[in-house]
Amino acid sequence: MADKKTFPINPLSRRAILAGGAALGATLFLPKGLRAQDFPTDQVNTTGLAVTDDTVQVGILHSISGTMSISETGSVQAEKLAIEQINAQGGVLGRKIETIQEDGASDWPTFAEKARKLLVNDKVASVMGCWTSASRKAVLPVFEQYNGMLYYPTFYEGLEESPNVIYTGQEATQQIIAGLDWVAREKGAKSFYLLGSDYIWPRTSNKIARKHIEDKLGGKVLGEEYYPLGHTQFNSVINKIRLKKPDVIYAIVVGGSNVAFYKQLKAAGIDMTEEAPLLLTISVTEDEIRGIGGENIEGAYACMKYFQSLENENNREFVAAFKEMWGDDMVIGDVTQAAYLGPWLWKAAVEKAGSFDVDKVREASPGIELASAPEGYVKIHENHHLWSKTRVGHAKADGQYEVVFETGDLVEPDPFPEGYQ
């Protein structure tokens, strides 16, 4: 990507260049083979999906009402952006993507109902959707029964490898291990205090973290605690932390609890910029910081695969396009970027397979590469997760992260990590 930086300074805005470039791409680079008439519908769609000579239907299934809507809205926006861009380039196998959006309403049975509706009634070719593990667990049997394809964007606990899901977020080890290695190596951390919200993802993540700290890093875990979702009183754990003086607070608090946790930490006099203790989280993206307030979390470190501040040409284009479509005040977190990958990965798999058939798309998926990903380069593993880099960001008062570390190589996804179970 570095060679793209040699653009001469010129009077045109970068936006205009991009738009022009896209148009050029659409006319020049679109391979002849990808015109719809070269792919007769009866050949690319042998299983009765909603594919016509010039359109293909894709489902979007997220919560746009209920408690999860704040988190999931970013994913919906990213998926719609990707689909609009794909359509502007001529669609998939020459067919424009039409979206059918359903509301999971933060309610897991509703997710299952809507998933069945999308697959059985609408016959969508693929579904971009789900956010929480609970919603994914609810729709999983539906996707396996009706052989659908789900692109799931959230970083999650692993322990799953469905032939009907492409996991575009990180499984737990991808997010945890490199970050712990970094904090042990660079900051000399020896002792850790683990805490999290009480459900499967934080618990599984902390289980992996504890094994890694104790077995691989030779460190010590001074405490491990969980609080119910929505919990807002963290004073007692903060007192324990002050008493035990760990080198690192490893926090996996989610949702609204975050706001209380970081404010109370600050109020208790723990200044995270002093890094004594240092705070490392895997659950706070730029989206969450909007609720927490940048000044309350300044100095904390987060371990993700994507930060909005990433310096590369792909990401600059992505951030600009996202803000143009959805407004200048939008922020983009890790999951939003992962959601953006979904439609592109599906398009690449369909075009590699030369077919919309779910079985052929599945077969074509491993090995699919996406050099245009905002996070850099990603590749689909045999186990349906993505190879991607792990990065550590340092929270700034303006609500953005500064990237202070990234792994040299892509990290292999390992949803069933041996030695960590």
Add this chain to the structure above:
Amino acid sequence: MTRTSFLKRDEAVGLAILALIIFVVFPVMLDDFRLNLFGKYLTYAFVAIGLVLCWGAGGILSLGQGVFFGLGGYCMAMFLKLEASTPEATAIQSTPGIPDFMDWNQITALPVWWQPFDSFALTLAAILVVPAAFAFVIGFAMFRRRVSGVYFAIITQAIAAIVTILIIGQQGYTGGVNGITDLRTLMGWDIRPDGAKTALYFVNGVLLFVCLLVAMAIRKSKFGRVLVAMRDAEDRVRFSGYDVASFKIFIFCVGAMMASVGGAMFTLQVGFMSPTIVGIVPSIEMVIFCAVGGRHSLMGAVYGALLVNWAKTTFSESFPDLWLFGLGALFIAVVMAFPNGLAGLYDDYVKPRLPMRRTAPATQPQPAE
């Protein structure tokens, strides 16, 4: 069904029409997917029927019926989960043979209270006994102390919140927020294919009619009349020598058992159970089904559950951004315009115009039916 001593003629006709709709019209008109959805809606009708008995007849407004629905659902889910967690199917786990979520939570042996759910017979018994016992404890504690009306409603709502938090907090034993998922077979019979869903729809329909007939029998019995008397003038009934609390406890337990059967059928048809179906919001929704149908009418409750859920699905499919407003408008309209729900509409506008000869005046005044 036409025994004149039990059913009045218009009731028999009403039942026949409902049977026609559930057993003939829906299966013929709807594709597999929609039929399964309507099967899910009908599981809520069990709760609504129980609420008609408790609330419409007995004056006991429970805002915690989701708890009983959930208990039935969880009992069934535990049985199905154990069946799905064979050592072969869970070989990848640290401890094969236990449900996957237990393994993720570092639990290494099946808890004692899960073990009865290995047996289908005990599971069926539990679906009836567990909610009844729980309702008895609540009812005994409340009604003996003469807690009633809005205080009782608030307490049941608190119980719904407590049970939800308990289920979420004990995720090693209950599956937590995710619930109990990935249920596959019932005694070797795969419940996931369309054919199985259709079969379950009919089982569900038959059970619903059993509940309806039981509820009608209760309403018509002497007990049912005492219940209505209690609703309208509790003190007078008490002064007449009736043990009001026992009657209330009994009907509350019956309502809980009906909700539980609905919950068990819900698990079978939807394929999982989770705490989102137990909490305050679904419990209040269940009261809304009953209110829309007409809280005095047993059959109205079934239509109410069908209508509200159908509207929910239809609105949310057509207007994913706005559907909640549409649903809210429906509820406001019902409460403002037809306080007696669908059944009230029928009584006021349809029934007087029917050519059918009204049966002889009932021997005792009945609330709007």
